Amino acid sequence: MASIISPKKIPNRIFIKLLLSFWLCSSVIITAVGLLPLLQQNHDRGPLPPHLKDLLVRFGSRISDSPELLNTHNLKHLTHRRDFKGKPIIIYIVNDQGLVLNKDNISRGMRRFMLMAEEANQPISHQFKNELLFGPYNFEAAGKQYSLYGRFADHHRRPWFFFLAENKLLTLSLAITLSGLLCGLLAWHLGxxxxxxxxxxxxxxxxxxxxxxxxxxxxxKDEIGQLAQAFNSMADSVENMLNNQQRLISDISHELRTPLTRLQLALALSRKKGHESTEIDRIGYEAEQLEQMIAELLELSKVKLNVNESKRHLGLAETLGQVLDDAEFEAEQQQKKLTINIDEEIELPHYPRPLSRAIENLLRNAIRYSSTGVSIEAIETTHKVSINIIDDGPGIEHDHDLKAIFKPFYRPQSARERESGGWGLGLAIAEAAVLAHKGSITAKNRTPHGLHICITLPKK
Incomplete structure (x- = not known):
């Protein structure tokens, strides 16, 4: 039987990525900064070239043959020579006690070079910033040991990164910047x-x-990929569950229409036979209410399932033309005014029937609760179209109701009296239609009174 690996034994890939990334970033920076002085030293230091060695040998042989040159009044004449490609060369004569005989003040670079040569225990040359130092050459004169060092102005190209070794603050800044970029790349990769x-x-x-x-x-291949797969699986399950729920509601509504139709037919036959009473009128009224509720449930299901509908690129005014005419007529019947401000040039892809039904429900609701008038306007921008419906009614009493009014069968406390009519499905249908367009719908109270509904639809 194949062994099952315990989840605890599986390495955390995100942990490994983070560990390796930060470890690699730190290692690269530390290695680069640490190797710079060594690279510079290996690049600038080398064995004593033969032509410079010959120069020191000739100079040392001259002193060995003429020890009187080491007398105090002759030493300064031995310092400068134009013996190498026309460049002035300075020769330093050092006794066995390490004292420079022919120069009162020697540079800090020369002192450093003498220590380097002593550590190397052999003749070397070293390129400083603007000068080349070389030596030593040991010789004997008048029974005493002496050493010769040379220096002349010289400059050779060095790799650009050696500049960093000489500028510690800049190197530190670049190291911090580089680490920030590497960590930022990692954060982007994960984020x-x-x-x-x-x-x-x-x-x-x-x-x-x-x-x-x-x-x-x-x-x-890491945990983020596994999380993405789990999310998509969850989304598939949620979509299937909600779609099945809407289909169930739609199927039930269809099935309820059959006995409801029979009930209405029986009522019609009873009235035709002259059977009139308060009870029969009440039954007829409730049957009509039930018919309207079933119709709205079917409409809500159709909008959410988005069946038999495809987007069309049409003008907004063209789609809403009939709805606006009906709303204007309804407002006039209630002695109210409907103000329309929709540019006929505004076009966008949309589902004509669901959008028309959404605007119709919102306008009828606004006209019902307004005091004197309602306005509707459309504002077009580069990426979206906003539709604003504003009334001067009492608004929504409690702020927490502003989001809840778009839920099915929800009505604010002030509108729950039977006389207000409706079952809280009109605004739910409007929201479902807007969401089908991948848009948004919000409600907010106006000051001092009134309600403002804003629909935002994308233009793509």
């Missing part, structure tokens, strides 16, 4: 799929049941 997951989750929470994580995130 991008997480942002994708968040956007998909937000879209799903806002009612877009088709929202899924992109394939690039799913193909990742």
């Amino acid at each position: 991008k799929p997480l942002r994708t997951l968040k956007l998909s989750a937000d879209a799903l929470a806002n009612g877009d049941l088709t929202s899924r994580v992109d394939k690039a995130t799913i193909k990742r």
